[in-house]
Amino acid sequence: MPRIKSPEELENVRQDILSRRDPNKSCISICAGTGCLALGAGEVIAAFQSEIEKQGLHAEVDTRSAGCPGLCERGPLVVIYPEEICYVEVSPEDVEEIVSQTVVGKKAVERLLYTDPNTDEQIVHVYEIPFFKNQKRLLIDDNMKIDPRNIEDYLAIGGYSALAKVLNTMSPEKVTEETIQSGLRGRSGSGFPAGKKWKFCRGSEADIRYVICNCHEGDPGAFADRRVIEANPHNVLEGMIIGAYAIGASEAYVFVGDEFPQTVENIYKAIEQAEEYGFVGENILGSGFDLTLKVSIDGGGYVLGESTALMASMEGKVGEPRTKYDHATDKGFWAKPTVLNNLQTWANVPIIINHGAAWYSDIGTESSSGTRVFSISGKVKNTGMVEVPMGMTLREVVFDICGGIIGDKKFKAIEVGGPMGGFVPESLLDLQVDYEELDKVGLAMGPSLIVLDEDTCIVDMVKYFLNFLAKESCGKCTPCRDGLRHMINILNRISEGRGRKEDLDLLELIAKVQKKAALCALGQGASDPLLSTLKHFRDEYEAHIEEKSCPGCICKALSAASSGANA
Amino acid sequence: MAEVTLTIDNKEIKAEEGMTVIEAARNAGIDIPSFCHHEHLEPYTACRICLVEIEAKGRTDLHTACSYPVAENLVVTTKTDEIIEIRRTLLEMMLSHAPDSRDVRALAEEYGAEKDRFAKESSFCIHCALCVRYCAEVKKKYAVGFVGSGTSREISFNPEIASKECWDCRECFELCPTEALQTAYLFTEALTSSSTPFEFEFKEE
Structure with missing residues (x-):
């Protein structure tokens, strides 16, 4: 593929791709995200390919190794287009039946359909499943329609049109202004307005400026960020390229850990293709704008998510925060002006450019626009990746999207924001996903939500x-x-029945x-889960200390005592 | 160098641009305690004992005096109730490691720190990194560094380098506010005879 040299040429390439695609042609889309692959999606993909070969259908049916749509609990997930019939927990043994009955016979295989855990109703179409229907999916809705390793799939859904629009019709200042107007805030937690950050950076005198995309994600229970870029890497890259243009940056880096090889491979592949097509490199789309885009593999430590540690690591130094x-x-990377944004922040940029700031700022609340993709795990019926509009309540996320608590047990808490976040009790479940609302109760917009039921011990979780x-x-x-060491010491003795009143x-x-x-945000936030539980679940600590009982029956040294008391 | 005027503990003092608050204070005879500050080493901001209250551009925050650059019209307060509580608690944590360190005990007495508030873990080291930084920044030998992370972080000599470089140097010994360094060195000396390989993390700033 020769490099595309102008926005017009891009449109020709896109039309060419679309002309080779028949929207009514059957396509079997199999989720090839990390979660489904771990559940055996690789074998399912191979089985579909050989079954189609066997039945001589390769001219009439396509298969696609698609990006993760989010319903990880029920993988491997398969969607049959154009009908959008959704099958869950598919195994290689189901493949022949799916091809014969659904692809050829146009009839659903009932036993593989999603069954709503609350109504026992079988649901045929992917868009009718409450898990998907109740989300607001700006970033991840197309994931099943694209193979992350095929740039043509991204171009077919309008990919890189925002970049073409920017380079063709907008000044860097206009792009920044549009981003400010959209109300887009950093998705990493602090929520600093993205456009303002870009403006500050552009205003800094320098011979070179850098753009970094933070894909470092290490919280327990967090997998949303890496899944977003893994499923649709070009969307993130497009956002970065647009941002680099707005800022006047000539080098951009994707900072990512190699614990998730699938994610890293998809990013490398996407950059390679973007270079081949001319979306990065010299004279992008004939605009005169140059940008190199590289991957920087992190050293794997959680603290590297902290910006000063992240940049130290990228410079080849020990990844420790500094004052x-x-x-x-x-003065950021190599002491030059640098914009570091979370990958979800970058992913929103093409959407803002395509739809306009006014359209985007209408989504969400007054102070927090857009959506946030979370990973949700723990004791809910449907775990996975969910995209919720700002302003949605945690109750809606837990019950309407995720179907409520497994076994209809009692909800105890939802952990928001990971190890530097906090636990939200039932009484605060109507809290909205919104930077200010979360901040009011001491929480941050982290990537993970962990739901706990009545059988959880809060002391143990902390x-x-x-x-x-x-x-x-x-x-x-x-x-x-040392603070962490002593807090753990004290909690250990509390859970072993040796807690003291003054603890x-x-x-x-x-x-x-x-x-x-x-010194850094990690240390400053390290006690947040503890503090939130001392506030909302103090009675559990007191039960451990004073009554020597563990209400969740988890702490071994105390469980016997408490069950004895109940008997 | 341009001269700036700042206020430390209600005293107006002059300092040269480029100095840190701790240097300016000490030049003016005001002591701000610290364990990881050293005039020949880069600021490290790890012990947190030198935290002071600094009012700049209408904002008042806690900052490490060992790293904060002086500026015109800064207002610095080196001791408040809040700072005393922080220093006392940090000293109590340090005492749990190095209960016999003379330097730590002297300051602990001044701040009323209790020796036994926290469970003892006598590693002796308070992680000031003076040895690590001195060896790297001044001697450029990297013979001593940190291994492990988080609560398991500890100093360790690289036996290969230490066996060549440390015997005639040992200049870091007198920098150590506790006994930890000597212990680590003796341990390494013992190790070098067995040539056991073990992982070592270089410290570069």
Whole structure:
């Protein structure tokens, strides 16, 4: 493929791709996301390919190894187009029946349909499944329609048209202004307005500027970010290229961990294709704008998500946070002006350019526009990746999208924001997904949601998060390193029945000092899960200490005592 | 170098641009305690004992004096109730590692830190990294570094380098506020005779 040299040429290429595609042709789309692959999607894909060969259908039927649509709980997932019939938990043994009955016979295989766990109703079409229907899917709705490793699929759904529009008709200032107007805020947690960050960076005098896409994701229970880029890498790259143009950056990096080879492979492949087609490199689409785009593999530590540690790691230094008084937009990567945004922030950019700032800012709440893709796990009926509009309540996410609690047990808490987030009790379930609303109760917009039922011990969960941080902290500063050690010590003795009356005050003191004195955001936020539970679930701690009982029957040293008390 | 005027503990002082708050304070005879600050080493901001309150551009926040650059009209307060509580708690954490360190005990007494508030874990090291940074920044030998992360982080000599470089140097020993460094060195000395390979993490700043 020769490099595309102008927006007009891009449109010709797109028309050519579309002319070779018949929208009424059958296509078997199999989720090839990390989750479904782990559940055996690779074998299912191979089985479909050989079955189609066997039945001599390759001229009439396409197969696609698609991006993850999110219903990971029920994988491997298969959607048959154009009817959009959805099958769940498909195994290679089901393949022959699906091809004969559905693809050829146009009839659904009932036993493979999604059954609503609350109504026992069988649902035929993917768009009717409440899990999908109740989301607001801007970033991930097309995932089953594209093979992440095939740029033609992305072009067929209008990919890179936002880039063409920007390079053809908009000045960098106009792009920045449009992004500011859209209200797009950083999806990493702090929620800084993306367009403003770009403006600051562009305003910094420098011979070179950098753009970084943060794909580093290491929270327990978090897999949404990497799944978004894995499923549709070109969307993120397009956002980065547009951002680089707005900022005046000439080099861009995708910072990603190699714990998820599928994700990394898809990104490499997408960059290779984008270079081949002329969306990165010199004179992009004939505009005179040049950009190189590279992957930077991280060292694998959780703390590398912190911006100063991230950039140190990219420079080949030890990935530890450092105290800085300059903004990255003035002195970031290699001490040059740098914009670091989360991949979900970048992924929203083409959508904003295509639909306009006014359209985008109408989605969500007044102060938080757009959507956020979360990974949701724990004791809900449907776990997976969900995209929710800002302003939706956590109750709607748990019950309307995810179908409520497994076994219809009682909801206990939802953990929002990972190891530096907090636990939300039933009484606050009507909390909206919104930067300000979450901040009011001490929570951040993290990538993961973990739902806990009545059989969970809060003390045990907090211990889990603190132990995670005790390993993942760099250990550089005293309040984080030693604070974590002592908080864990105290929680250990509480869960072993040796808790003391003064322990809760001591925990609060350590947390307070850590919050004020730690070097970086990891240390400052490390006690947040603890503090939120001391506020909302204090009675559980008191039961452990005073009654020597564990209400969730989890802490081994206490469970016997508590079940004895109940008997 | 341009001169700037700032206020530290209600005292107006002059300092040269490029200095840090801790240097300016010490030049003016105001002591701000710290374990990881050293005049010949880059700021490290890890012990957090030097946290002071700094008012700049209408905002008041806690900052490490060892790294914060002086500027015109800064208002610095080196001791408030909040700072005393932080220092006391951090010292109590340090005492749990190095209960016999003279430097830590002296400061602990000043701040009323209790020796036994936290469970003991006598690793002796308080992770000031003076040895690690001195070896890297001044001697450029990288003979001592950190291994492990989080709560398992500890100093360790690289036996291969240490066996060549440390015998005639050992300049880092007197920098150590506790006994940890000497212990680690003796341990390494013992190791070098067995030539056991083990992982070592270089510290570069």
